[in-house]
Amino acid sequence: MDAWVRELQRGSSDAAWDAFLDRYRRLIFAAIRHYAQDYDDVMDVFARVCESLRADDLRRLRTWVDQSDHRARFSTWLVTVVRNLTIDWFRARDGRHRVSAVAERLPRVQRAIFEHVFVDGRSHLETYELLRAADFPSLSFKEFLVELRRTYAVATSGRRGHLFTELTPPPPDEAEIDEDAAEAGELLADALRSLSAEDRVAVEMYVVDQLPAAEVARIMGLPNAKAVYNHVYRALAVVKERLERAGIRRGGS
DSSP states (O other): OOHHHHHHHHTOHHHHHHHHHHHHHHHHHHHHHTTOOSHHHHHHHHHHHHHHHHHHHHHHHHHHHHOSSOSSOHHHHHHHHHHHHHHHHHHHHHHHOOOOHHHHTSOHHHHHHHIIIIISOOOHHHHHHHHHHTTOTTOOHHHHHHHHHHHHHHHTSSTTHHHHHHHSOOOOOGGGGSHHHHHHHHHHHHHHHTSOHHHHHHHIIIIISOOOHHHHHHHHTOSSHHHHHHHHHHHHHHHHHHHHHTTOOGGGO
């Protein structure tokens, strides 16, 4: 039993919160960083997550502990809660956020692309996933690439164009907008979205952040490094299998 759970059951909310935060701080940050890259955004979201989890005498945490049947590991439940709180925070912020003068003259989808790529520094694939998950669920990857190039054309023109060019990845080549490449990009995005929250966080922490497997296991509440390897290899196998089933193989064969 985790120390924070013991303290919670003893009725010591402050001690429970301190133990919980010490145990899961890095996991919370990892879940937030999947959606936020800017340091200030990450810290603001972290504060919001802590406020929500600590509210009403740790009501959310007590609700999980008091369940007689836990259908998911606590770390999986926590990642889902953090994800929902993060998305809610961004929706509230972007609802009142005034974008730059460059974005103001863009159509709605291009404005969203501009915010994700040029303001938040996200990759093209991550931007596509966020657009599909939010306000543009029917946007195809080919349509996204076309809008992406149009956004680059506007953003990289004018006096500040050279600055945006330096701060962002290069725009997609014309070759990327053919049917095969567009379909491949869409399949990859779908494959990544198909991963469970726990598998996706394991991949992010072990592959992207390059944390040692033992450290990832400690943060996620897994028994050992082997369990991390199992999560990562299973996740990568799912992505590979889905792509190969669609006729996309390594080396383009």
